[in-house]
Amino acid sequence: MPERRDILLRPRLYLGEGLSIGPGKIELLRTLGRVRSISAAARELGMPYKRAWLLIDSLNQGFGRPVAETAIGGKGGGGARLTPLGERLVAAYDRLQTRLNASARDELAAFMALLDEKTDPPR
Amino acid sequence: MPERRDILLRPRLYLGEGLSIGPGKIELLRTLGRVRSISAAARELGMPYKRAWLLIDSLNQGFGRPVAETAIGGKGGGGARLTPLGERLVAAYDRLQTRLNASARDELAAFMALLDEKTDPPR
Numbered sequence: 001m002p003e004r005r006d007i008l009l010r011p012r013l014y015l016g017e018g019l020s021i022g023p024g025k026i027e028l029l030r031t032l033g034r035v036r037s038i039s040a041a042a043r044e045l046g047m048p049y050k051r052a053w054l055l056i057d058s059l060n061q062g063f064g065r066p067v068a069e070t071a072i073g074g075k076g077g078g079g080a081r082l083t084p085l086g087e088r089l090v091a092a093y094d095r096l097q098t099r100l101n102a103s104a105r106d107e108l109a110a111f112m113a114l115l116d117e118k119t120d121p122p123r
Numbered sequence: 124m125p126e127r128r129d130i131l132l133r134p135r136l137y138l139g140e141g142l143s144i145g146p147g148k149i150e151l152l153r154t155l156g157r158v159r160s161i162s163a164a165a166r167e168l169g170m171p172y173k174r175a176w177l178l179i180d181s182l183n184q185g186f187g188r189p190v191a192e193t194a195i196g197g198k199g200g201g202g203a204r205l206t207p208l209g210e211r212l213v214a215a216y217d218r219l220q221t222r223l224n225a226s227a228r229d230e231l232a233a234f235m236a237l238l239d240e241k242t243d244p245p246r
Contacts, residue, residue, distance in 0.1 A: 007136055007137065007138055007139075008136070008137040009134050009135070009136055009137075009223075010134070010135045010137070011132050011133070011134055011135070011223070012132070012133045012134070012135060012145070012146060013130055013131070013132055013231070013234060014130065014131040014132075014133070015130055015234060015235075015238055016130075019238075021234075022135070023135060062238075063237070063238060064241075065241075065242070085237065085240075088237060089234075089237060092230070092233045092234055092237065095230055095233070096227055096230040096231070096233075096234075099226070099227050099230050100132075100134070100223050100226070100227055100230075103222075103223070103226040103227065104219055104222050104223055104226065107215070107218055107219040107222050107223075108136070108219070110215045110218070110219075111136060111138060111144075111212075111215055111219075112138075114186070114208065114211060114212060114215065115138055115142075115185075115186060117208075118187075118188075119188070
């Protein structure tokens with residue numbers, strides 16, 4: 001039995017009708033929430049602005065209401081932030097990820113074992 | 124409480140040192156195992172041959188031994204197939220996915236609830 005190491009498992013959810021949520025969109029939302037700008041978030045993640053915008057728009061369309069919103073004008077002008085839906089989405093994803101990583105230890109260990117073998121056992 | 128529907132959850136595993144396994148690579152392996160050809164599998168999945176080749180090579184490199192192999196010559200010539208490692212990888216992924224979808228019902232229901240709300244509750 002190989003030494004137990006950690007595998008990071010991150011879920012991708014298919015919520016129906018072309019709406020999916022995975023690690024990429026969640027990281028984008030999380031970063032946007034922190035830096036308060038779509039373009040700054042895209043830059044930090046090494047992603048074209050257009051792609052970041054499309055990912056957020058796909059979530060807005062899929063949920064039928066926005067996960068992020070832009071402030072127009074005001075002090076400092078522009079900028080973006082998560083809506084309550086966007087914040088709850090990130091929180092729900094994090095809870096799910098924590099649960100999954102804890103609940104599938106045996107199945108994850110099977111992957112570690114495949115990685116640690118040098119050759120396949122006989123069929 | 125909204126009606127319970129099914130969310131499909133598929134895992135992405137980060138096994139360390141740049142080796143990750145997610146839905147895309149697993150579908151590629153599964154298809155390759157069935158159609159016995161990298162180019163036919165790529166075509167079926169709407170993926171450039173080069174990308175399919177690179178994905179398989181990244182697994183071969185990551186595991187330090189091949190997940191797929193090509194037959195050279197012989198009757199019918201060429202063709203590819205999964206190695207025992209490749210077959211076990213697909214099977215281990217399927218077991219993991221089944222387990223995850225069963226074990227996170229409450230957390231998945233939280234996503235369904237977000238989807239079914241028409242507006243956010245007051246903060």
